[in-house]
Structure formats: structure tokens, C-alpha cells
Amino acid sequence: MKKPSPFEGLSDRTPKYTVKEVADKLGMTTYTVRYYDNAGLIPGVDRTGGNIRMFSDHNLAWLQLIHCLRMTGLPIDEVRHYIKMCLKGESTIPERAELIFKQEKVLREQLKMLKKQMDILAYKKQHYQELLAGHGADRCNPKVLLEEPSIVPAE
Structure with a gap:
């Protein structure tokens, strides 16, 4: 039997959460959420007219993955590289798999x-x-x- 995905239900791309709400939802600090965004690690974060970050469920899925990789000790540059590979598509699966296995x-x-x-x-x-x-x-x-x-x- 296949394990349920930790990203289940996190595909909605409608911006609806502030930094504070995201931090509370994921058990992170607001500083961490902003840091990951400023580092360019979270694809597709929207901003309001007043420049307030607004996150979707899809962004939350990225954040969970980013935080997981960071907590295992993966440096920011390698996390960034991994995300770029994900966005590139299926041709990068072997390299992504190698990174995850490591x-x-x-x-x-x-x-x-x-x-x-x-x-x-x-x-x-x-x-x-x-x-x-x-x-x-x-x-x-x-x-x-x-x-x-x-x-x-x-x-």
C-alpha cells in the first residue's frame, strides 16, 4: 500500500495566507518563511498591491520540502539547485533522486x-x-x- 503524500491537498495555487499564517501552519518562524522567500526558494509567491507576501497551498508544499531539506543539513545553494531541477522537469529526476538518497x-x-x-x-x-x-x-x-x-x- 502506498504511503499518503505529505503534500496531499496542497495543490491549490490561490494566494490566501500571510507570512504569519504560513509560519503558524507549518510550525516555522516568520523570519524563516521570509528568509526562504528572499533566498528565492519558494516558486510562485504572490504579493498584494501593498507588497505583502501571499502564499497558496502550493507554496506551502514547496515550503515543507524546502524546510525538510534544510533541516537535514542541505545548504541553501543545494536546495536552490534542487528546486531549479524540479522546475526543469522530468529530465532531472536521476539527479534529484541522488540528492534525496544522499x-x-x-x-x-x-x-x-x-x-x-x-x-x-x-x-x-x-x-x-x-x-x-x-x-x-x-x-x-x-x-x-x-x-x-x-x-x-x-x-
Whole structure:
């Protein structure tokens, strides 16, 4: 069974959302939304007569993808290149696929590192819960120097 698209229902190109509404909808800051737009990453953003950005559902789909790629560590220039390839059409599918496969590998490595960090924090949390309950002594922290070492050379 095919997974549902995270972009389902995001094909309407009618401008209807302000920067603030987009930020709230997607869980981003208004600064991030403006930054992506100023960087030329969001195709087809409209503006009102008063120069206010107005976003469509279609723009939201682009923003989700752009933000996802950025959060995996893909540099802005590479995101821009990816978007240009998308707009170019199907001839760029092999190169786009390669980029996505590479970023998936990067993200899997990040997940491994986060899992290791979470394991350490879980251990420390349990340790502190035991200490707070009055069980045991604090023996799992790196030793702290009791006094500063002398940095004055001996005469």
C-alpha cells in the first residue's frame, strides 16, 4: 500500500495566507518563511498591491520540502539547485533522486547520533530520579577539581 503524500491537498495555487499564517501552519518562524522567500526558494509567491507576501497551498508544499531539506543539513545553494531541477522537469529526476538518497543517508546518521544522545540522557534521568528519591550517591558524573590548579610557575 502506498504511503499518503505529505503534500496531499496542497495543490491549490490561490494566494490566501500571510507570512504569519504560513509560519503558524507549518510550525516555522516568520523570519524563516521570509528568509526562504528572499533566498528565492519558494516558486510562485504572490504579493498584494501593498507588497505583502501571499502564499497558496502550493507554496506551502514547496515550503515543507524546502524546510525538510534544510533541516537535514542541505545548504541553501543545494536546495536552490534542487528546486531549479524540479522546475526543469522530468529530465532531472536521476539527479534529484541522488540528492534525496544522499540526504536520507545523512538523516539516518543524524538519527543514530540522536539515539546515542537520548540513551545517555535516559540513563542520567534515571540516575537523578534515584538520587532525588534518596537512593544512592552521585557517582556517575565526571570528577570536578576541588581547587584550581596553580598556573604560576614555581620559582
